[in-house]
Amino acid sequence: MATPELTPELSELFSKIETNFKTTNLGEHRWYILVIACLSASPDPEASAALYLYLTRQEAYQTSESRQVLVRRLREALVKTICLVGVCKPIEAILAIANVEKPEDRDYSRTRQDWQADDANHERALNWFKQLYTRNATDTLGLFDAHKDFSWISTEITYGLYLSDRQVLDDTDTQMVVLPAIMSQNLRLETHWHIRGTRRIGVSKEDTQVICDSVRAVSEFFGIKLNRVPTVDEVEPDV
Template identity: 25%
Template sequence: MSNNDANESLKDLCARVKSILPEQFRDDAWYLIVASVLVGCGKPSELGELYTLLVEGVSDAEEKRIKDRLSDVLMKEWTLVGIPLVVYAVSALGKAEQARLEKRGVKLESEVSEDGLLPFPEKRKNLDLDKAIPDRGTKFLQRLYRENLAPISASWGSYANDFMWMERAVIYGLFLSDHEVLSAVEAELVILSSIMTQGLAAPIIWHLRGLRRLGVSEEDTELVQQAVEAVTVWSGRSVDGWPRVKDVPDDI
């Protein structure tokens, strides 16, 4: 029986996650983990309630900051768990936002045209996809993987060139290495949380190691995993057999 089956509320789960995490993540990095795991575990609709809990009683400026951070979580997470789950999560956030505004007597003005399209945001225009974006992705990829990248890439055989382009230019380049909103460590919390929900041992090891290489101690990384596991079990998924940070075989 999961904790969710035992009727633990999402609010109580959030409090429990904060109590598990090390001090450095208890301020507002905790909800990045909760959001990532909920989506990865097939509970994207829960993000509406999470958003409502997060913005209760905060200033307009803080609400905007929270919204920007949740948006960035989902921008990164689609590369890790897939678009359909993320689209559901975005819709849940949109509905929760609209409900909050209606309570305040504010109407959200839509920019959606009759054909359903929207203009691109300014920061998404004129991206240098030939050099700057792949270079940024490459630097973050190498920061996390170091000497471990070569054997992973070698295992891809004749598919390697296409998929290394995707990693450097798209997955890491456009998304995971964009640290304008979330820091490198916060981005890695999203990456690790999303990958852990899939239970794949090797990628879990890669990103436990990656978090360590970004300066998080072994003890604090273990607490991050315990927080991820709490949300995963609440969501009805098993965490049996997951590797732990003590199982990372490489020097940090």
Template identity: 25%
Template sequence: MASSTQSPEGATKEQWAELCQSVKGALLEELGPESWYLVIATVLTVSPNPQTVADFWTYLTTSEQEFSTLEAQTRLSERLRDLLIKQLTLIGAPQVLGALIPLAKKQLTEQGKTGEEERGELDLEQWSKTDFTHLHARGIEGITSIYGTLWPKIFSSFGPYRQEMGIHELSIVYGLYLSDFSILSSLETETIVYTSIQCQGHRGPSLWHVRGMGRVLGARGSDDENEKIRRIKDVLRGLKVAIMTTVEFCGPEMVQRSRLDGGSDGLQGWPNVGDVKRELGGWGDD
């Protein structure tokens, strides 16, 4: 496991390398060859020092061979952009901008640009064919892949806020953001969702997204002893270790914020994969 730091600010090349190697070693192949840097970037963005995403970019583009070319760096930038856009719905705009602006400044400096060349926020042509009904349908498909047939039951807990919150959840949160797989895949997206929520210390939602991760990987039913489910549980345990490793790298404030330490009463710790069956009845049969 990577050594803990007081803060990732000022981390050495060797410390970044150790973190990356530890995270890569924890993640099983089912999560894909690029999940490691998505996990690290997600945790850094949620952390008290989101600006260190820019330092992570510098490490990746100067020390990891796979990001040594301009083409690879352009693709990496696109994927980090999609990660940050998706996090708008998960951690809020101020926290996201705390990562995005230093990252953008770093990239612009490297390119000798000022940012004025990148205008486009007033160009609505790319949205001209966006249809709200399509977003709503895509959102239902996306949320069903995560929660299965239980999402209407969850929506019932919204009470008098159900109609408005439900429309936003289906059409905007999922339809516009979390069900757009044009850059990041459905599995990569759910990895970011689970990591973002877990790192904020929200045990209940985190457990639902442990279940969601398992479902995206193909888990169904409540028999945790069949070979396929056992393997998926191992994948999820590895992901949890990777997130924990990065949280610890971010220092004691992040450990406390994420409740990796169990929270003030010691009872708010992170859910285990076995809790899916114990508390939620399994992975769903749909």
């Protein structure tokens, strides 16, 4: 595997999004979660290695311990994108990161080796689903009444196995994965749902706008037009 490069163009993109997030109340450590989610849906998921290189040049990541914390967050974001974009691109992304990691920085922890599709998983999944969908939760699951495999997968796998897991990423971190990964695919309906869900868990309209603008910036970098997704203003009456 060729070593991915942190090109000046990618560095400028990452810096722009990092700077834009400083105007928000989203904190210092979420902008790169958004970026890696976008990259996992992009034509070049191996650019995730460039993001890792960009981050590990920063003062905050000059120890092996800090880089292990970083890669756990990046890895969990990629794990969560599996249910959003499929498994192949996240694999390309994590292997690209592994290719530029130093041996002493490798983190061998796991998160799901004991997972079961049991009652606890179901309850955790529905609790998170209902936080996002609130009054729309029952009707949304009802869309799959004639396609019940999809409702089962949505609750037990998408939300149970992946999105409700809080060992590494919190609620807001998780939406920094979900909304960008979906929006990057130019998906109209689910982008609406997750702009709305991001607002419903307490992210301000202004900060949600920065999130969407950042997703558009990554898509534009790769020449992708997001011409089907709604705007924050269009979704706001449904919040």
